[in-house]
Structure formats: C-alpha cells, structure tokens
Amino acid sequence: xxxxxxxxxxxxxxxxxxxxxxxxxxxxxxxxxxxxxxxxxxxxxxxxxxxxxxxxxxxxxxxxxxxxxxxxxxxxxxxxxxxxxxxxxxxxxxxxxxxxxxxxxxxxxxxxxxxxxxxxxxxxxxxxxxxxxxxxxxxx
Amino acid sequence: xxxxxxxxxxxxxxxxxxxxxxxxxxxxxxxxxxxxxxxxxxxxxxxxxxxxxxxxxxxxxxxxxxxxxxxxxxxxxxxxxxxxxxxxxxxxxxxxxxxxxxxxxxxxxxxxxxxxxxxxxxxxxxxxxxxxxxxxxxxx
DNA sequence: GCCGCGAATTAGACACAGTCCAATCAGGCG
DNA sequence: CGCCTGATTGGACTGTGTCTAATTCGCGGC
Numbered sequence: 001x002x003x004x005x006x007x008x009x010x011x012x013x014x015x016x017x018x019x020x021x022x023x024x025x026x027x028x029x030x031x032x033x034x035x036x037x038x039x040x041x042x043x044x045x046x047x048x049x050x051x052x053x054x055x056x057x058x059x060x061x062x063x064x065x066x067x068x069x070x071x072x073x074x075x076x077x078x079x080x081x082x083x084x085x086x087x088x089x090x091x092x093x094x095x096x097x098x099x100x101x102x103x104x105x106x107x108x109x110x111x112x113x114x115x116x117x118x119x120x121x122x123x124x125x126x127x128x129x130x131x132x133x134x135x136x137x138x139x140x
Numbered sequence: 141x142x143x144x145x146x147x148x149x150x151x152x153x154x155x156x157x158x159x160x161x162x163x164x165x166x167x168x169x170x171x172x173x174x175x176x177x178x179x180x181x182x183x184x185x186x187x188x189x190x191x192x193x194x195x196x197x198x199x200x201x202x203x204x205x206x207x208x209x210x211x212x213x214x215x216x217x218x219x220x221x222x223x224x225x226x227x228x229x230x231x232x233x234x235x236x237x238x239x240x241x242x243x244x245x246x247x248x249x250x251x252x253x254x255x256x257x258x259x260x261x262x263x264x265x266x267x268x269x270x271x272x273x274x275x276x277x278x279x280x
Numbered sequence: 281g282c283c284g285c286g287a288a289t290t291a292g293a294c295a296c297a298g299t300c301c302a303a304t305c306a307g308g309c310g
Numbered sequence: 311c312g313c314c315t316g317a318t319t320g321g322a323c324t325g326t327g328t329c330t331a332a333t334t335c336g337c338g339g340c
Binding site: 161163165166195196197198199200203221222 | 287288289290291292297298
C-alpha cells in the first residue's frame with residue numbers, strides 16, 4: 001500500500017477500505033503514523049496526537065493501534081523488549097535496528113532473496129516473516 | 141558452542157571460560173537453560189531454579205540472565221512484546237514462532253542463504269541478525 | 281580454623297508498557 | 311428530538327523488568 005497523500009479525508013477513506021469506522025481519534029492516529037513515515041511507539045503516537053488540541057486518551061491509542069494491526073493497516077515491529085513500534089509500511093520489508101540509539105531503518109524486501117528455509121509443519125501457515133539486523137557503531 | 145554434558149561441574153568450567161565467576165545460583169540458572177535445550181523466559185527460569193531447594197531471588201535471575209547475554213553465553217530472543225526468551229544456543233540460527241501457542245522452534249542457520257541485503261552504513265557493525273517466521277495453525 | 285574484604289545475592293520498592301472495566305459520550309437514524 | 315450502538319475515557323490494575331540499600335558468601339591470608 002502506497003499512500004502519498006495523507007490528508008485526513010484520504011485517511012478516512014483508507015480506514016473505511018479496511019473496514020474501520022473512521023472516527024476523529026482514529027484519523028489523528030493514522031495521520032501521526034502516515035504523515036511521517038516512521039516507526040513510532042504507542043507513547044510517541046500519544047504525544048504527537050495530543051500536541052494538537054483534542055485530547056485523546058491512552059486507552060484509545062492502544063485500542064486503535066491494536067485495531068489497525070488486526071485490520072492490517074499497520075504492522076508491529078518487535079525489536080526492543082521494552083516497547084512495540086508501529087510501522088505504517090505494510091509491504092514486505094525488513095529492518096535494521098541500531099541497538100544503541102533505538103533507530104529503525106527499512107530494508108526493501110524486493111531486493112532480498114532467502115533460500116534454504118525449512119518447510120513448515122503440516123497444517124501451519126505463515127503469518128509473516130521478520131528479519132532484523134542489529135547494528136551498533138563500530139568501537140573506536 | 142556445543143555442550144552435550146551439562147553436569148554442574150562442566151557448567152562451572154564453561155562459566156569460567158566466559159569470564160564469569162561460577163556461583164551456585166549462576167550454575168543452577170545455566171543448568172536450567174542448558175539441560176533442557178529450550179527457550180525459557182526469566183520467570184520460567186526462576187520457577188525451575190526454585191523447585192529445587194535453595195531459593196534464588198528474582199533479582200538474581202534477571203541479573204544473571206543479563207550477565208550471560210553480555211558474556212555471550214546465551215542469547216535473547218525478542219518475539220513476544222510481553223517477555224524476553226533466553227536461548228542457550230548461540231550458534232547462527234533462526235526461529236519459527238507460533239503466535240498462538242508461543243512455542244519457539246529453531247531453524248539451523250547453516251542451511252539458510254540470504255542475498256541482497258544492503259551494505260551497512262559506514263562505521264556500523266553487525267551485532268547479530270534475527271529471522272523470525274511467525275506461523276499459526278491453518279484456519280479450519 | 282578464623283578474619284576481612286570485595287563480589288554476589290536478596291527483599292522489597294519502584295518504573296513503565298500495556299490491559300481492563302465501568303461509566304460516559306458521539307453521531308447516525310427513525 | 312431521542313435512541314441505540316459503538317467509541318472513548320480515566321483510572322485502577324497487571325506483569326515484566328530494574329534499582330537500591332542491606333546482608334551474606336566465599337576465598338585468600340594469617
């Protein structure tokens with residue numbers, strides 16, 4: 001999915017297309033993620049959404065992010081045991097994680113080829129695959 | 141590293157070889173992980189260690205697991221936002237994660253070939269790479 | 281065997297992400 | 311305008327992990 005225009009009207013359409021009732025709060029939360037194409041934690045989303053006037057509660061931010069994940073509008077990135085990041089990019093791609101700064105960078109999935117993965121056990125289906133390259137600044 | 145014999149004496153040697161002072165608690169914790177070659181959470185380790193007599197505190201379990209990770213005796217597996225798993229297998233390998241049961245299975249790293257990963261930014265070094273295949277039971 | 285000292289361990293308080301719940305609110309529809 | 315359903319809210323709660331100050335361990339020297 002590639003949304004170059006993140007007006008609130010367009011976002012409302014996108015939400016509807018995913019079967020989500022577009023409320024004000026949900027649009028603001030979607031806007032926070034889509035307008036800056038970054039990986040944000042729930043707390044960061046809460047802070048961004050609330051620096052505009054209409055206060056949105058923490059519970060709503062969590063509810064909404066979980067709803068978006070469930071409806072495959074965004075994706076969870078689990079790299080840091082202390083918090084989950086949310087990624088508006090749902091196309092196949094992977095991540096570089098700087099263990100010192102916590103910065104996450106995308107790797108385009110189309111470039112990457114993987115061979116030799118085992119067949120899954122019978123009756124199991126793949127939900128998704130994550131690749132995380134953990135990096136740090138070279139010791140000086 | 142391949143330790144087939146997990147007697148407490150051998151484990152003491154292994155700890156020393158990694159620059160770790162082998163105390164009773166540390167040996168018990170290492171034993172919990174190495175004797176069953178499984179992925180355990182800190183709480184599971186605590187429970188296992190304490191079903192024998194000498195009570196070990198939660199703080200020690202956490203301290204010790206972090207020490208082991210730092211000394212590269214074990215490895216953290218971050219797949220579940222709610223808790224970290226610890227893996228006694230430090231050789232190159234990847235994971236299949238059943239999102240419904242929470243079960244983790246190893247994939248041998250020697251079989252897997254990956255191409256097309258981008259060059260790292262200058263001055264950055266790889267700390268490690270994780271591959272996680274998230275699976276679930278096929279909808280019936 | 282005993283002492284002393286640094287390292288390890290401990291209990292309990294604390295921090296913090298995330299969830300739950302019961303009460304309130306919003307907005308579409310008759 | 312009032313209803314009804316779903317969304318939102320504050321606040322209490324949970325669970326994982328960390329911190330701290332006090333205690334204990336264990337080893338080397340005597």
